[in-house]
Amino acid sequence: xxxxxxxxxxxxxxxxxxxxxxxxxxxxxxxxxxxxxxxxxxxxxxxxxxxxxxxxxxxxxxxxxxxxxxxxxxxxxxxxxxxxxxxxxxxxxxxxxxxxxxxxxxxxxxxxxxxxxxxxxxxxxxxxxxxxxxxxxxxxxxxxxxxxxxxxxxxxxxxxxxxxxxxxxxxxxxxxxxxxxxxxxxxxxxxxxxxxxxxxxxxxxxxxxxxxxxxxxxxxxxxxxxxxxxxxxxxxxxxxxxxxxxxxxxxxxxxxxxxxxxxxxxxxxxxxxxxxxxxx
Amino acid sequence: xxxxxxxxxxxxxxxxxxxxxxxxxxxxxxxxxxxxxxxxxxxxxxxxxxxxxxxxxxxxxxxxxxxxxxxxxxxxxxxxxxxxxxxxxxxxxxxxxxxxxxxxxxxxxxxxxxxxxxxxxxxxxxxxxxxxxxxxxxxxxxxxxxxxxxxxxxxxxxxxxxxxxxxxxxxxxxxxxxxxxxxxxxxxxxxxxxxxxxxxxxxxxxxxxxxxxxxxxxxxxxxxxxxxxxxxxxxxxxxxxxxxxxxxxxxxxxxxxxxxxxxxxxxxxxxxxxxxxxxxxxxxxxxxxxxxxxxxxxxxxxxxxxxxxxxxxxxxxxxxxxxxxxxxxxxxxxxxxxxxxxxxxxxxxxxxxxxxxxxxxxxxxxxxxxxxxxxxxxxxxxxxxxxxxxxxxxxxxxxxxxxxxxxxxxxxxxxxxxxxxxxxxxxxxxxxxxxxxxxxxxxxxxxxxxxxxxxxxxxxxxxxxxxxxxxxxxxxxxxxxxxxxxxxxxxxxxxxxxxxxxxxxxxxxxxxxxxxxxxxxxxxxxxxxxxxxxxxxxxxxxxxxxxxxxxx
Numbered sequence: 001x002x003x004x005x006x007x008x009x010x011x012x013x014x015x016x017x018x019x020x021x022x023x024x025x026x027x028x029x030x031x032x033x034x035x036x037x038x039x040x041x042x043x044x045x046x047x048x049x050x051x052x053x054x055x056x057x058x059x060x061x062x063x064x065x066x067x068x069x070x071x072x073x074x075x076x077x078x079x080x081x082x083x084x085x086x087x088x089x090x091x092x093x094x095x096x097x098x099x100x101x102x103x104x105x106x107x108x109x110x111x112x113x114x115x116x117x118x119x120x121x122x123x124x125x126x127x128x129x130x131x132x133x134x135x136x137x138x139x140x141x142x143x144x145x146x147x148x149x150x151x152x153x154x155x156x157x158x159x160x161x162x163x164x165x166x167x168x169x170x171x172x173x174x175x176x177x178x179x180x181x182x183x184x185x186x187x188x189x190x191x192x193x194x195x196x197x198x199x200x201x202x203x204x205x206x207x208x209x210x211x212x213x214x215x216x217x218x219x220x221x222x223x224x225x226x227x228x229x230x231x232x233x234x235x236x237x238x239x240x241x242x243x244x245x246x247x248x249x250x251x252x253x254x255x256x257x258x259x260x261x262x263x264x265x266x267x268x269x270x271x272x273x274x275x276x277x278x279x280x
Numbered sequence: 281x282x283x284x285x286x287x288x289x290x291x292x293x294x295x296x297x298x299x300x301x302x303x304x305x306x307x308x309x310x311x312x313x314x315x316x317x318x319x320x321x322x323x324x325x326x327x328x329x330x331x332x333x334x335x336x337x338x339x340x341x342x343x344x345x346x347x348x349x350x351x352x353x354x355x356x357x358x359x360x361x362x363x364x365x366x367x368x369x370x371x372x373x374x375x376x377x378x379x380x381x382x383x384x385x386x387x388x389x390x391x392x393x394x395x396x397x398x399x400x401x402x403x404x405x406x407x408x409x410x411x412x413x414x415x416x417x418x419x420x421x422x423x424x425x426x427x428x429x430x431x432x433x434x435x436x437x438x439x440x441x442x443x444x445x446x447x448x449x450x451x452x453x454x455x456x457x458x459x460x461x462x463x464x465x466x467x468x469x470x471x472x473x474x475x476x477x478x479x480x481x482x483x484x485x486x487x488x489x490x491x492x493x494x495x496x497x498x499x500x501x502x503x504x505x506x507x508x509x510x511x512x513x514x515x516x517x518x519x520x521x522x523x524x525x526x527x528x529x530x531x532x533x534x535x536x537x538x539x540x541x542x543x544x545x546x547x548x549x550x551x552x553x554x555x556x557x558x559x560x561x562x563x564x565x566x567x568x569x570x571x572x573x574x575x576x577x578x579x580x581x582x583x584x585x586x587x588x589x590x591x592x593x594x595x596x597x598x599x600x601x602x603x604x605x606x607x608x609x610x611x612x613x614x615x616x617x618x619x620x621x622x623x624x625x626x627x628x629x630x631x632x633x634x635x636x637x638x639x640x641x642x643x644x645x646x647x648x649x650x651x652x653x654x655x656x657x658x659x660x661x662x663x664x665x666x667x668x669x670x671x672x673x674x675x676x677x678x679x680x681x682x683x684x685x686x687x688x689x690x691x692x693x694x695x696x697x698x699x700x701x702x703x704x705x706x707x708x709x710x711x712x713x714x715x716x717x718x719x720x721x722x723x724x725x726x727x728x729x730x731x732x733x734x735x736x737x738x739x740x741x742x743x744x745x746x747x748x749x750x751x752x753x754x755x756x757x758x759x760x761x762x763x764x765x766x767x768x769x770x771x772x773x774x775x776x777x778x779x780x781x782x783x784x785x786x787x788x789x790x791x792x793x794x795x796x797x798x799x800x801x802x803x804x805x806x807x808x809x810x811x812x813x814x815x816x817x818x819x820x821x822x823x824x825x826x827x828x829x830x831x832x
Binding site: 172173174176177178179180181182184191192195196199 | 632634654657658659660661662664665666668670673674675676677678687688690737741
């Protein structure tokens with residue numbers, strides 16, 4: 001590489017991608033809200049506003065107030081931590097389960113890979129929400145069952161991805177080159193197959209995070225997640241539903257927040273994936 | 281301006297030339313700056329003549345061709361003092377006018393017919409479509425004409441072939457169908473961009489014959505090629521391009537016979553073949569580092585290193601390899617030559633024990649190599665290395681060159697960390713790469729550098745045998761020359777034995793001591809390289825050597 005090439009790659013990197021910048025800014029704001037909600041929120045989450053209940057968005061209450069006069073912006077900010085924990089937990093369970101199942105399906109012996117492969121296919125055939133509902137109805141609604149239900153229900157999709165990644169890494173030219181050098185199978189697996197198969201999962205995890213929050217909110221919205229006093233985003237959606245005609249912002253704004261988070265996570269994930277594919 | 285160019289400038293103004301180009305510049309915007317990839321190209325193409333543009337990758341030859349077909353693409357800036365086709369001016373016409381000209385007045389043939397033909401449309405309909413777009417109203421007339429055209433370009437059984445889709449045709453038939461659609465409207469000019477590059481040599485000969493026939497019917501041909509022997513076959517005039525500029529231009533016999541420019545001479549010298557045996561192809565650039573890589577003592581220094589006895593392999597019912605036997609001796613290069621589907625690569629994989637033969641056996645250094653579990657082979661694997669056609673896919677994309685090489689050094693060599701690092705630097709020096717290459721990812725290396733790294737990796741285990749499967753086929757001719765020279769040097773230094781697989785007869789003749797000729801999975805002829813090329817005995821070998829374009 002010459003100096004010109006280096007300069008060019010710096011230049012192309014410095015050219016800002018507006019969608020990516022917006023996503024990173026949004027992600028940082030969400031993180032800040034999760035870590036120090038008190039520093040960002042204008043009011044405590046349970047403080048009752050003096051100007052009354054079901055007020056529309058105004059300067060004092062940018063997101064309006066709810067049925068008992070609590071500031072919605074503050075509630076959204078204080079709900080971020082719980083929402084993100086549920087999202088991270090569910091995405092984490094999904095990815096770990098996917099790596100285990102996907103590796104077994106791709107690398108196991110004939111019997112193991114057939115059984116695990118079928119299991120993945122069967123679970124994958126269930127609609128995600130239906131499966132999550134089933135799990136919640138068995139385990140009983142709580143934040144923990146929400147995490148487990150979303151994680152388990154979304155795992156098969158990612159497991160199929162992992163299996164595909166491992167299979168294609170297994171057939172790659174560099175694996176054959178390592179075989180021709182006389183390297184042992186476990187060494188090839190550790191040095192080449194697993195790292196190359198797992199690497200794209202960084203991107204998948206970001207996307208899974210966004211998806212998990214959407215599914216978890218769906219459960220809360222159906223009253224099968226976190227209980228009402230919590231201001232987790234899905235719970236806010238559910239609480240707003242009763243007033244959807246008088247105070248539509250109570251449903252609309254938490255919904256928008258969920259969409260913004262999912263979009264930001266997905267955008268960051270796809271950009272990571274693209275730059276991995278380019279080999280940078 | 282040289283005398284040749286001056287002559288050209290005057291000729292260009294003469295009446296009656298089919299295509300005249302003067303002072304063509306083509307630039308592309310990259311990172312907000314314009315970069316010229318073609319500068320000051322001028323030539324004229326007379327009716328019934330063939331002008332060839334020769335150059336290596338990045339020379340600007342394809343951009344020139346695409347520009348003259350109005351296909352430069354978005355973001356390109358084309359400037360020219362003159363581009364005239366007959367008496368029409370093409371310097372400033374828009375896409376709509378180009379559509380009227382392409383096909384009717386300028387036919388364009390691309391390298392890969394599979395990409396340029398619609399995969400869902402029978403090839404006959406493809407040709408009919410070209411006719412329809414240019415005003416052929418009668419459907420039955422179009423159909424008849426399409427079949428006539430396929431017949432004219434030598435497609436056997438044209439009625440049946442016209443109804444087939446591109447993937448149902450062989451590479452040669454597809455390329456001929458593409459030529460048929462390019463000449464359908466009897467254009468004044470046909471621009472052929474690397475028309476035979478992906479084809480086997482016997483098929484290449486047939487395609488060149490079709491272009492020759494079109495030329496005799498009075499069509500002018502602008503041929504773009506990296507292959508001097510193809511160009512020598514049909515060009516009347518040759519332009520040698522390098523880095524976007526013409527470095528030499530003149531009558532074919534003159535450019536090929538007494539090249540004036542040093543680059544042209546180097547290009548011609550770099551073409552391997554009968555006349556280059558035992559000689560260097562590229563100017564010496566390598567200070568032999570004379571590093572003695574440790575090599576294990578072998579039981580027999582002169583005997584057979586690799587013995588293949590009657591191996592056969594079937595895939596899904598089709599026989600890929602059928603009873604192939606050969607012996608590779610120490611320090612020898614055995615070439616396997618064949619066209620696509622001849623089974624030569626499968627044979628290489630069986631020799632490497634990366635493929636299990638259905639029948640027969642392979643012995644490496646006198647020991648059992650085939651028919652045992654991989655576990656028992658592993659200790660012997662370091663003694664046989666491999667270099668592939670596409671080195672990039674054989675490198676782990678996450679790894680730097682240094683890590684790739686360090687990983688290939690056997691763990692039982694008992695080297696300390698610093699000795700290992702030194703060994704990597706030595707290996708790079710062996711293939712004439714600087715030590716800094718260690719930190720680079722292979723993706724950022726040129727094709728030639730990547731192939732050098734692949735060779736260094738094969739050397740890392742101090743092998744006795746290296747299998748080279750089309751190892752120089754994807755390289756530009758001058759880079760190919762350097763790699764071939766390197767292989768010869770390494771063989772002389774270390775007494776390596778090469779099993780060299782290639783479809784390229786010139787490369788095979790240049791490098792091999794003995795040659796196996798394969799077709800349809802069988803070895804049809806085996807013998808000393810000079811004997812095979814001078815006096816081939818088997819009809820297939822004779823046909824293969826006959827179809828070689830005249831040596832430059």
